[in-house]
Amino acid sequence: MLRYYLKLGVLSIRANPALSALMVAAIAIGIGACMTIVTVRHVMTDNPVAHKNDRLFHVQLDNWNPNDPYEEPDEPPEQVTYLDSTALLQAGRAFRQVISFKSDRVVQPEGDEIRPFQEEVRATSADFFAMFDVPFRYGSGWDAEADRGEERVTVLSSPMNDRLFGGEDSTGRMLRMNDELFRVVGVLDDWNPVPTFFDLNNNPFDGPEQIYAPFSVAVTGEWGSSGNNSCWKPPEEGGYAGYLASECIWIQMWVELQDEDEKAAYAQFLDDYVMEQKELGRFPRELNNRLSTPEEWMINREVVDDTVSVLLSLAVLFLIVCLLNTIGLLLAKVIRRSNDISLRRALGASKAELFRQYIIEAGMIGVAGGVAGIGMTWLGLRGIENVFADYDFIGNLVKMDWAMVGLAVALAIVAALCAALYPTWRACSVSPASTLRVQ
Amino acid sequence: MLMMKDISKIYRTDAVETHALRSFSLKVDDGEFVSVTGPSGSGKTTFLNIAGLLEELTGGTYELDGRDISSLNDKERSRVRNEKIGFIFQSFNLIPELNIFDNVDVPLRYRRFKADDRRRRIMDCLDQVGLASRIKHYPGQLSGGQQQRVAIARALAGEPRFLLADEPTGNLDTNMADSVLELLGEINAAGTTIIMVTHELTLADRARRNIFVRDGEIHDGPPELHFAAAANA
DSSP: OHHHHHHHHHHHHHHSHHHHHHHHHHHHHHHHHHHHHHHHHHHHHOOTTGGGTTTEEEEEOOOOOTTSOSBTTTBOOSSBOHHHHHHHHHHTOSSEEEEEEEEEEEEEOSSSSSOOEEEEEEEEOTTHHHHTTOOEEEEOOOOHHHHHTTOOEEEEOHHHHHHHHTTSOOTTOEEEETTEEEEEEEEEOSOOOSSOTTOOSSOTTSOOOSEEEEHHHHHHTTOOOSSOOBOSSOOSSOHHHHHHTSSOBOBEEEEEOOSHHHHHHHHHHHHHHHHHHHHTTOOOSOOOOEEEOHHHHHHHTTOSOHHHHHHHHHHHHHHHHHHHHHHHHHHHHHHHTHHHHHHHHHTTOOHHHHHHHHHHHHHHHHHHHHHHHHHHHHHHHHHHHHHTTTOTTHHHHSOOOHHHHHHHHHHHHHHHHHHHHHHHHHHHHSOHHHHHHTO | OEEEEEEEEEEEOSSOEEEEEEEEEEEEOTTOEEEEEOSTTSSHHHHHHHHTTSSOOSEEEEEETTEEGGGOOHHHHHHHHHHHEEEEOTTOOOOTTSOHHHHHHHHHHHTTOOHHHHHHHHHHHHHHTTOGGGTTOOGGGSOHHHHHHHHHHHHHHTOOSEEEEESTTTTSOHHHHHHHHHHHHHHHHTTOEEEEEOSOHHHHTTSSEEEEEETTEEEESOHHHHHHHHHHO
16 A cells, blocks of 8 residues: 555645645755754764773863862863873873873975965874774874884874875875974874864864874973963973973873773772872862763763754754644645545545555655755755854864764654644544535 | 434534434345435435445444444444445546546555456446546546546445445436436446435436435435425425
């Protein structure tokens, strides 16, 4: 019967092209508006390392002011000090561990074709690439030995490699930054995790940095952090050395732990470390260490702004208004076809069979509305992109993936079916005698 | 066999109660050709709708082939309607966007017949009404008489025991009406029970039994007698 119902649906749509087109348009506009915001929100709430969510942990230690928590009610700082990050890194108690920060560098390309430009470089430790499953097109990351040996090596993103070396395999080539030469050891494949979960400070939708260099080299070269820096008391000594020895927080730390046992052991290790530091006069607050998964960390830092949630609510309301219009149009169609309905009842169709016929027809309208809705969503996203063209990161937020395409169609079908319930129920409730009598 | 006993049908609105049928009892044996006549508003169509399970009755009992239909749910009533009853309407009631073949196919679809069986039945019925060559035509391309023949083919396709006809020639000219009545006679002769509502006495005379309905009550006998009595009352 499904094929029969599909055939009847096609005939009905053909018989009422204007009404059908209006219904498709109403659903498409509602879906387009809704999915535009849903897509942006989807990108904002995406977890780029969802497959490792239960193994990656952001580290927080509470070294803050004893009289004033970092954030109310009792939130520890979102970054760690140089002292703690390097101590924990050297202890090597996790399966993998990463410390990093970003720093502005001046890139000085060879030749005169490309002028020097300023670029944010991520200074990080060797495990960064393996821990976050960063894909490589050429070469690889550096190893722990390079970290320890303070080797001047670097990894470039694919776009940066295109820009500096024309997309060639640049491993072995030299890159000059702030008058220091770095040897390219790897070029990333396409990799654009948004939000940049490993550093949610500043704008997490800007995308990852395009150049990576060893943390140890950055410290030796006295690179300043271009990210957030917070201190609850001034450094006791001046200069870069004083900064490194201070209680200022500016380094993001992540660890990879393979199971719950490792996590428990690492949490205990952190507690022990802080207790040890307390004996040295640091960490005046109560023990307040945190290990957060990427998802927990993004929720904690409120990556999705409340405005987006408000916009989403408005978009859903708009979809509901569109559906109410669709209900009205479907009712008009049902009234127009009351003779057909009564006749089919007289010829032996049960209410359930008619219900199925009209629900399938509504589903077909929904599919058409969904497909058109994808087009409307695309237009909506392009609109957002144009309105916010001045923001570099906007391109990262207006990407529609297959999951969103599927969701758009599914939402349209569900919406059409919901809209069809009342008109279809009305259609099936019509007394066939009352309609046939007046013919 | 169709048997109604003390059937009543009351239409209620907020302020008015209308008794469309009252103490309506009727027995129609298999193979009968019964005409139902009566003045406008007498309850003829209401009777036909109840007989065809298109309306619920208010009181009384109704048995079709020995089965009490008043207790059936919607699915069972639809099944009985589909398998045992064929309808012919005054205005043909063909579905305009379906061709002739597909129009006749409608009741068979709800019977879940296989495609081959459906095709055979459709072609047999259209052949019987003389329209087998017009299967690709749409209702709008046929004359009124031809459309009514398609409607008859549709009613016959499921081989129903009862054919209920509501003013089947009301929209046809005399020649076409004669040919339709001739066809109904042939169908009745083949064993199908026919109940035909009409307001034309000449057509009612073609039936073997006449029933006169007035004020929702039934009166057996020649319709002329009752129309005359009604006129003199």
